[in-house]
Structure formats: C-alpha cells, structure tokens
Amino acid sequence: MGEHGIRPAAARHGEDGDPSGRQAPEVVIRVRNLKVAFGEKVIMDGLDLDVMRGEILGFVGGSGQGKSVLTRTILGLVRKQRGTIDIFGENVDRLASQQRRRLERRIGVMFQQGALFSALTVKQNIQVPMREYLALPPDLLDELAMVKLDLVGLPQDAADKAPSELSGGMIKRAALARALALDPEIVFLDEPTSGLDPIGAAEFDDLIVTLKQTLGLTVFMVTHDLDSLYDACDRIAALADRKVIAVGPLATMLASDHPWLKAYFGGERAMARQPAGEREQNG
Numbered sequence: 178m179g180e181h182g183i184r185p186a187a188a189r190h191g192e193d194g195d196p197s198g199r200q201a202p203e204v205v206i207r208v209r210n211l212k213v214a215f216g217e218k219v220i221m222d223g224l225d226l227d228v229m230r231g232e233i234l235g236f237v238g239g240s241g242q243g244k245s246v247l248t249r250t251i252l253g254l255v256r257k258q259r260g261t262i263d264i265f266g267e268n269v270d271r272l273a274s275q276q277r278r279r280l281e282r283r284i285g286v287m288f289q290q291g292a293l294f295s296a297l298t299v300k301q302n303i304q305v306p307m308r309e310y311l312a313l314p315p316d317l318l319d320e321l322a323m324v325k326l327d328l329v330g331l332p333q334d335a336a337d338k339a340p341s342e343l344s345g346g347m348i349k350r351a352a353l354a355r356a357l358a359l360d361p362e363i364v365f366l367d368e369p370t371s372g373l374d375p376i377g378a379a380e381f382d383d384l385i386v387t388l389k390q391t392l393g394l395t396v397f398m399v400t401h402d403l404d405s406l407y408d409a410c411d412r413i414a415a416l417a418d419r420k421v422i423a424v425g426p427l428a429t430m431l432a433s434d435h436p437w438l439k440a441y442f443g444g445e446r447a448m449a450r451q452p453a454g455e456r457e458q459n460g
C-alpha cells in the first residue's frame with residue numbers, strides 16, 4: 178500500500194505472479210452487493226460490477242433504471258444502503274478525508290449536457306478543478322488549460338469563449354477537457370454523445386478511444402448510443418431488474434436471452450449495425 182493508502186500505479190505491476198509474464202487485468206472499480214434506495218423506492222439491489230484498468234466500459238439500461246444513480250453512488254454523491262465500493266483497491270467507506278481528496282484527483286467526471294459553468298469562459302471552466310486541487314501560479318494554469326484544449330481537439334481561440342458561444346460538439350469537448358484537467362486515471366462520461374449529430378458523435382467516440390490508447394485512460398461511459406457501443410466500447414454492462422444482468426463484449430449482449438437486451442440489441446436500429454452473418458445468427 179502506498180504512503181497515503183492508495184497504491185501508486187508502478188507498485189501494481191508485476192505483483193500477480195503469473196510466470197508467463199501476463200498480468201491479470203486490474204480491477205479499478207469493484208462494486209459488490211450494492212443497494213441504493215430513495216425512501217421506499219429501491220433503485221438497485223445486489224448489484225455487482227467490475228471496471229478494468231484501460232477499458233472503455235459502456236453502461237446501458239432502460240430509461241430510469243438507475244445508470245446515473247449508480248454513477249453518482251460510485252462517485253460518493255448518493256448514499257448507499259448496503260454494499261461495498263472499492264476504487265483502486267481501496268474501500269471508499271474507509272478513506273480518511275485526505276485520502277478521499279487524493280482519490281478524487283484520480284477521477285474525472287463529465288456530466289450529462291456538459292454542465293459547464295455558463296458564467297465562466299471555457300478556459301476558466303477547465304481551470305475549476307485545477308484551482309480546487311492544485312496550487313499553481315496563473316500563467317501555469319493558463320498553459321495547462323491550453324494543453325487540455327489541444328488534447329480534446331479544440332482550437333486555442335475557444336479558451337476565452339463563453340459556453341453559449343460554442344456548438345454542441347465543442348461544449349462536449351470543453352466538458353471533457355475539464356474532466357481531464359487533473360490527468361485522471363478514470364473518467365466517467367454520462368451520455369457523452371447525446372445531442373450530437375452522427376458525425377460529431379463518431380468523432381467524439383474516436384477521441385475517447387484515442388485518449389484511452391494514448392493516456393491509458395479507463396472510461397466508464399453511460400450511453401444509449403448504439404454506435405458508441407459497437408465502435409468504442411471494449412465491454413458493455415447492462416442494468417435491468419435492479420442489477421447488472423450481463424457484462425462482457427458486444428457478443429455477450431447479442432447472445433443474451435434477457436428480454437430487454439434482446440429488444441435493445443435486436444431492434445431494427447441495432448440490426449442495421451450488424452454484418453449480415455451476425456444478423457442471421459442473432460435474428
């Protein structure tokens with residue numbers, strides 16, 4: 178265990194003892210037997226989920242099933258009734274406030290619709306987490322914000338614009354830049370491509386895949402977007418009946434007998450995405 182209770186990345190490598198040199202995939206988020214309820218209304222009960230380092234996990238489920246609630250529970254924004262949540266191998270309930278703060282720095286979040294502060298410029302928005310967690314002089318903060326803009330493919334002149342002056346796609350990118358402000362290891366994206374046209378959505382998916390490949394980012398992405406599930410996600414987890422009912426690569430979803438998954442991945446839009454051979458097998 179590291180000095181502060183959260184192990185540094187280097188210490189995690191080479192400790193699984195596989196003589197072939199292969200490492201077992203590292204679980205960075207482990208949720209077990211989770212129960213969340215609002216009063217009498219139980220949203221999830223007995224929910225288990227693992228998120229692996231370096232993967233893009235797509236999280237799907239019908240509207241109102243609790244995808245956002247699960248995200249917010251993992252982030253510590255919603256109280257759970259039961260269960261454990263380990264992040265980077267640490268039970269989040271046992272973290273002292275200093276450790277909790279260090280953990281927060283390792284996680285970036287992009288809420289639905291971008292949720293930028295409308296009174297701040299793009300640059301100031303990106304600097305919000307930096308100001309909260311880093312004590313850096315203003316010129317260095319400016320430089321860092323420019324690096325983040327570049328990372329998400331926004332032009333430098335977007336820095337001094339207000340969110341209201343940006344297109345939908347640019348807002349998403351600015352929000353992603355803010356989520357990446359502290360060089361997190363995990364990012365949570367809540368419906369990142371909603372409201373984008375298909376080309377903008379595909380470009381955003383490509384960006385996420387590139388960031389995963391270049392930064393080794395782990396991505397937890399709540400999405401309804403079939404294209405993202407097909408093109409960007411390494412694995413998919415499906416929420417229904419208050420639990421994760423299936424988790425695995427796309428093939429696992431396509432092979433599932435669960436009625437919701439059959440309807441979702443076997444619907445007309447989904448079938449149009451599949452190559453003819455797969456369509457026959459799954460139809």
Ligand SMILES: Nc1ncnc2c1ncn2[C@@H]1O[C@H](COP(=O)(O)OP(=O)(O)OP(=O)(O)O)[C@@H](O)[C@H]1O
Nearest residue numbers: 215218220238239240241242243244245246247401
């Ligand atoms: N703070 C809260 N108090 C009471 N009920 C809540 C609260 N937050 C969420 N809920 C309820 O929890 C359920 C799950 O909501 P959630 O937003 O997680 O669904 P979702 O799967 O993300 O849906 P969508 O795909 O439509 O965004 C809903 O019935 C919602 O009304």
